[in-house]
Amino acid sequence: xxxxxxxxxxxxxxxxxxxxxxxxxxxxxxxxxxxxxxxxxxxxxxxxxxxxxxxxxxxxxxxxxxxxxxxxxxxxxxxxxxxxxxxxxxxxxxxxxxxxxxxxxxxxxxxxxxxxxxxxxxxxxxxxxxxxxxxxxxxxxxxxxxxxxxxxxxxxxxxxxxxxxxxxxxxxxxxxxxxxxxxxxxxxxxxxxxxxxxxxxxxxxxxxxxxxxxxxxxxxxxxxxxxxxxxxxxxxx
Amino acid sequence: xxxxxxxxxxxxxxxxxxxxxxxxxxxxxxxxxxxxxxxxxxxxxxxxxxxxxxxxxxxxxxxxxxxxxxxxxxxxxxxxxxxxxxxxxxxxxxxxxxxxxxxxxxxxxxxxxxxxxxxxxxxxxxxxxxxxxxxxxxxxxxxxxxxxxxxxxxxxxxxxxxxxxxxxxxxxxxxxxxxxxxxxxxxxxxxxxxxxxxxxxxxxxxxxxxxxxxxxxxxxxxxxxxxxxxxxxxxxxxxxxxxxxxxxxxxxxxxxxxxxxxxxxxxxxxxxxxxxxxxxxxxxxxxxxxxxxxxxxxxxxxxxxxxxxxxxxxxxxxxxxxxxxxxxxxxxxxxxxxxxxxxxxxxxxxxxxxxxxxxxxxxxxxxxxxxxxxxxxxxxxxxxxxxxxxxxxxxxxxxxxxx
Ligand SMILES: Nc1ncnc2c1ncn2[C@@H]1O[C@H](COP(=O)(O)OP(=O)(O)O)[C@@H](O)[C@H]1O
Ligand SMILES: [Mg+2]
Numbered sequence: 001x002x003x004x005x006x007x008x009x010x011x012x013x014x015x016x017x018x019x020x021x022x023x024x025x026x027x028x029x030x031x032x033x034x035x036x037x038x039x040x041x042x043x044x045x046x047x048x049x050x051x052x053x054x055x056x057x058x059x060x061x062x063x064x065x066x067x068x069x070x071x072x073x074x075x076x077x078x079x080x081x082x083x084x085x086x087x088x089x090x091x092x093x094x095x096x097x098x099x100x101x102x103x104x105x106x107x108x109x110x111x112x113x114x115x116x117x118x119x120x121x122x123x124x125x126x127x128x129x130x131x132x133x134x135x136x137x138x139x140x141x142x143x144x145x146x147x148x149x150x151x152x153x154x155x156x157x158x159x160x161x162x163x164x165x166x167x168x169x170x171x172x173x174x175x176x177x178x179x180x181x182x183x184x185x186x187x188x189x190x191x192x193x194x195x196x197x198x199x200x201x202x203x204x205x206x207x208x209x210x211x212x213x214x215x216x217x218x219x220x221x222x223x224x225x226x227x228x229x230x231x232x233x234x235x236x237x
Numbered sequence: 238x239x240x241x242x243x244x245x246x247x248x249x250x251x252x253x254x255x256x257x258x259x260x261x262x263x264x265x266x267x268x269x270x271x272x273x274x275x276x277x278x279x280x281x282x283x284x285x286x287x288x289x290x291x292x293x294x295x296x297x298x299x300x301x302x303x304x305x306x307x308x309x310x311x312x313x314x315x316x317x318x319x320x321x322x323x324x325x326x327x328x329x330x331x332x333x334x335x336x337x338x339x340x341x342x343x344x345x346x347x348x349x350x351x352x353x354x355x356x357x358x359x360x361x362x363x364x365x366x367x368x369x370x371x372x373x374x375x376x377x378x379x380x381x382x383x384x385x386x387x388x389x390x391x392x393x394x395x396x397x398x399x400x401x402x403x404x405x406x407x408x409x410x411x412x413x414x415x416x417x418x419x420x421x422x423x424x425x426x427x428x429x430x431x432x433x434x435x436x437x438x439x440x441x442x443x444x445x446x447x448x449x450x451x452x453x454x455x456x457x458x459x460x461x462x463x464x465x466x467x468x469x470x471x472x473x474x475x476x477x478x479x480x481x482x483x484x485x486x487x488x489x490x491x492x493x494x495x496x497x498x499x500x501x502x503x504x505x506x507x508x509x510x511x512x513x514x515x516x517x518x519x520x521x522x523x524x525x526x527x528x529x530x531x532x533x534x535x536x537x538x539x540x541x542x543x544x545x546x547x548x549x550x551x552x553x554x555x556x557x558x559x560x561x562x563x564x565x566x567x568x569x570x571x572x573x574x575x576x577x578x579x580x581x582x583x584x585x586x587x588x589x590x591x592x593x594x595x596x597x598x599x600x601x602x603x604x605x606x607x608x609x610x611x612x613x614x615x616x617x618x619x620x621x622x623x624x625x626x627x628x629x630x631x632x633x634x635x636x637x638x639x640x
Contacts, residue, residue: 062553062633083557090555097637101550105254115554117243162554 003092004074009169009202010036010059015068017054017225028054029065030225036204038169041196043213043233044206046222052206053174055222059204060093060172061085073169090118094163094201096173100155102147108134108158109143115166133161137191153184160191164201171195173205177212189215210237240560241567248568252575255540262536263576265529266616270580270609271587272522274602278588280515281600284508289598290431291504295370296467299474299499301460301481305492317494320457322444324484325362332476334465338365339457341447347440348413349401356397358414358440360447361461368463376408376423379443387445392423394437414440417450470499519605526609529576530616537569537624548628549636562629569621570614577613581606 017029028051036042044052057063058070061077070077072088080088089095094115102111113130121129134140137157147155156176163171173192177185189212196203205216213219219236221229229236252259301324303317325339340361346353359365363384366372373392383390391412398407407421419442428436448455464473477497485494541548551561585601592599 057634060553086552086555086557089553095553097550101546101637103547103550106250110250114551117247118551118555118557118560120239120243166554 002075003072007071007074008035009038009073010034010204011069011071012055012059012065013069013071015055015058015065015070017051017058017063018066027225029058031068032225032227034220034227036202038202039196039200040202041193041215041217042202042204043216043219044204044222045208045210045213045219050222051225052222054225056172056174056204056206059170060095061088090115090166092169094166094168094171096156096159096163096171096176098175098178100147100152100159100179102155102158102162104148105146107144107146108139108150108161111147111158112161112165114162119166129165130161133165134158136164136195137161151184152180153187156180156184156188157191160188160195164195168201170202170204173203175206175208177207177209185209185212213237240563244560244563244567245571247564248571251564251568252572258536258540259572262533263572263579265532266526266573266576266613267529267580267583269522269526269529270577270613271583272525273519273609274581274584274606275587275591276518276522277515277602277605278584278600279591279597280511280518281602282588282592282597284511284515285600286597287507287511288504291500291507293370293428294431294500295368295463296500296504297464297470298368298370299462299464299470299477299497301462301477301495301497302458303495305494305496318485320460320495322455322457324481325457325460327484328460328462328477328480331480332462332473334469335473336364336368336463338362338368338461339444340365340459340461341444341452341456342458343447343451345415345451347397347401349410352401354397354400356394356438356440358442358447358451360442360444360451362444365441365461368461371428372426373423374426376421378423384443384445387443387449389417389419389446389450390422390442391419391446392425392441393421394425394439394441395427396435396437397440398424412440414442415451417446419446467501470501474499474502526612526616529613530573530620533569533573533617534620534623537565537621538627541565541624541628544628545631545636545639548631549633549639552631552633553637558629561631562625565625565628566618566621569625570617573617573621574610574614577610580613581610584609 012032012034015029015032016027019026019028032055044056046052054063058065061072064078072092075088077085077088103114109127109130112133113126116126116129131140131143134143137160139154139157139161142150142154150158171192177188180188192203192205193215195201207213214233214237216233219229219231219233220227221236301320303319305317320339322339325337329335329337338361340359342357342359344355344357346355363378366378376392378392379390382388391414393407393412401412407424410421412419412421425437425441430436462473462477464470474497478493481495482493487494548561588601589599
């Protein structure tokens with residue numbers, strides 16, 4: 001599995017995803033073509049059930065399309081087995097979830113260090129890098145706190161630090177602000193924007209809020225499993 | 238190696254995070270291992286106890302009694318001709334390397350001052366002490382004259398002294414045995430209890446004293462025979478039987494009307510019983526160990542379900558199925574091994590307490606300790622496998638969506 005630095009980072013061709021069969025058949029994705037280049041900040045919008053999460057899962061190599069082709073940095077993901085897809089995620093992808101998904105009763109520092117465990121980084125180096133990542137999201141002083149001792153906004157920032165710590169090529173965030181109030185949502189978006197600008201991490205993020213989507217360099221709109229609008233925020237919104 | 242060490246660290250932090258539940262999970266294994274160790278140790282201790290008691294009675298000892306022995310239904314003891322002193326003399330004359338003590342025993346109420354105590358009275362010859370491995374701690378033995386005259390003199394066991402004298406001096410006092418007033422000339426040294434019988438609850442007199450003054454007959458109730466060594470008892474037993482059959486005029490078709498018991502035989506019979514019992518108890522305990530393993534599987538399955546999201550996160554950020562499998566397998570094994578270690582400590586402490594409480598020798602079966610430990614590790618692995626595999630094969634999308 002060798003990546004190609006000249007190929008587009010993400011290249012999806014005619015992707016379909018079908019659930020169930022017969023009466024219960026649902027086409028969650030009905031043919032999606034999408035190219036994302038390095039350094040973009042893509043905002044994904046669309047009504048509930050339009051296929052945003054399905055598409056994110058495929059892009060994140062957590063799921064495979066029923067039909068169509070997906071290339072990640074030139075690598076044909078469809079040809080990879082489960083272990084290889086896992087290694088792809090381990091080395092190139094970062095995830096932020098709507099419901100934070102931090103390990104309970106585990107300190108922020110240990111939560112952030114988790115991806116490094118699977119990369120075989122030594123304990124001392126893990127601590128150092130986790131501490132640095134926490135500092136990058138402005139939570140250096142909360143390293144010893146467990147999720148229960150942190151607010152929702154702080155938890156999501158710990159989750160972002162966890163996604164950052166392994167220096168991924170892309171960060172996928174499916175409704176990362178879905179459980180946060182407006183003020184906290186804005187802070188999270190601003191954090192992601194600064195990561196995108198300062199570290200040139202590609203970010204693909206789902207949001208329902210047009211006032212948050214304007215932070216993106218590009219906006220996609222899904223409807224019934226297809227992309228119906230694609231362009232800079234000023235054009236699409 | 239690195240992967241295993243990581244899995245171990247992850248398992249330890251998961252176990253620490255769920256302290257109480259981890260303890261409860263391991264409890265089954267703790268109890269299983271502790272009871273296997275306790276049962277085997279107690280069983281072996283009981284066997285050792287039997288062996289020790291028999292060697293205390295004298296492993297070379299045989300005794301002969303009139304009667305039909307085990308085939309008791311064929312007739313009662315009174316129906317058989319009793320033994321005579323001449324039988325004992327013949328045994329000592331005809332058999333090689335034996336010491337013989339004929340004895341007449343009865344039981345009687347013994348009175349001193351205003352206290353009385355019911356105990357057994359044994360009249361025997363000078364070789365009795367040697368044959369029964371007894372000795373006199375204070376005072377003296379019977380003189381030749383006292384023996385031939387059926388003198389009212391006695392040597393008293395320590396239990397009788399405790400019951401009747403307390404701390405008073407027994408030597409030189411007159412003790413009443415039934416209607417016979419008897420001079421105490423000696424004290425038997427302690428023997429303690431063997432085979433559930435207090436060997437110190439007895440009074441020894443010359444043979445003729447019991448025969449003439451207490452029983453009013455010349456019958457002999459037991460002939461005690463000691464062989465030269467424990468290995469010799471089988472030969473002695475055979476020779477005893479043929480000699481007595483001949484002396485008692487039994488034809489080839491007649492059943493024995495006497496029986497010979499030997500301590501070796503008794504010892505192996507008892508050891509057989511206790512070791513069967515030990516195996517049985519150990520088997521029951523082993524079942525509880527397996528039940529402990531099922532307990533681990535059960536709680537690990539609950540734990541995998543509860544931690545579905547955690548597993549989803551791990552898989553999403555790049556944990557391979559085999560790494561997730563290893564984490565849960567190691568977790569189950571560590572729990573089980575910790576339970577095994579605690580169980581060993583409890584089992585050993587239990588064995589120690591039980592041995593001292595039951596006044597039995599402390600026997601620790603180290604090989605069982607090692608096996609129990611190894612089995613507890615194996616049980617963790619075996620019963621942890623199904624939950625671990627379940628965790629490893631979770632779909633990350635479903636797992637992350639799990640409520
Ligand atoms: N595992 C599944 N099984 C069956 N249908 C599914 C599954 N996942 C998603 N769908 C369906 O696919 C469609 C798109 O879902 P999703 O991608 O989650 O939408 P969005 O994230 O835009 O709200 C919906 O109609 C949903 O019901
Ligand atoms: Mg969704």
